[in-house]
Amino acid sequence: MKMKMIALPLLLASVGAFAQAPAQAPGPAPAPAPTQASAPAPDAGLFSGKWKVHSVVSGNEYDTACTFVQKDNDVTGTCTTDDGPAKLTGKVDGKKLSWSYESQYNGAPLTLNYSGTLDAGKINGEVDVVQYNVAGGFTATPEK
Numbered sequence: 047m048k049m050k051m052i053a054l055p056l057l058l059a060s061v062g063a064f065a066q067a068p069a070q071a072p073g074p075a076p077a078p079a080p081t082q083a084s085a086p087a088p089d090a091g092l093f094s095g096k097w098k099v100h101s102v103v104s105g106n107e108y109d110t111a112c113t114f115v116q117k118d119n120d121v122t123g124t125c126t127t128d129d130g131p132a133k134l135t136g137k138v139d140g141k142k143l144s145w146s147y148e149s150q151y152n153g154a155p156l157t158l159n160y161s162g163t164l165d166a167g168k169i170n171g172e173v174d175v176v177q178y179n180v181a182g183g184f185t186a187t188p189e190k
Contacts, residue, residue: 091116092164093143096189099125099160101173103182112186114145121145136160143169160184 091114099110112125112134121136125147136145144161155177162171162184169186 091118091121091138092141093121093138093169097169097186098189099184099186101182101184103173103175104180111189112145114143125149141165143171162186 093114094116095114097112097114099112101108101110108127110125110127113123114121114134114136115123116138119138121134121138121143123134124131125134126132127149129150132147132149134145134147136143141164142162143164144159146157146159149156149158157176159174159176160171162169167188169184171184172181173184174181
């Protein structure tokens with residue numbers, strides 16, 4: 047019986063301490079303070095990565111491998127053709143991407159302007175060859 051009498055005062059003391067503790071509203075645990083090492087990575091962008099671009103201009107088909115680096119609404123990178131790599135610049139507007147680069151055709155300078163829209167994982171649009179005043183279509187698919 048002595049054990050029960052000792053246990054009861056301890057239980058009552060615990061209940062009394064709990065009743066006097068300030069009430070806390072239930073809610074999520076506070077998030078840990080951020081550290082420099084856990085800073086979020088910058089958004090890579092919708093178009094960042096390697097893309098295979100298949101174009102058809104005046105009945106001529108050609109493939110280009112382009113690597114886009116998107117930062118906000120600006121795009122930089124390279125497109126590689128049979129003549130080698132060329133630096134590109136471009137702009138993003140929602141799901142629309144436009145870019146251009148300088149290349150060569152039979153030793154003459156060539157400017158290619160692309161404009162397309164991302165839909166179902168592909169970019170479809172038009173390509174303009176400035177010096178020849180011709181246009182065509184293209185489809186770009188992400189490389190895996």
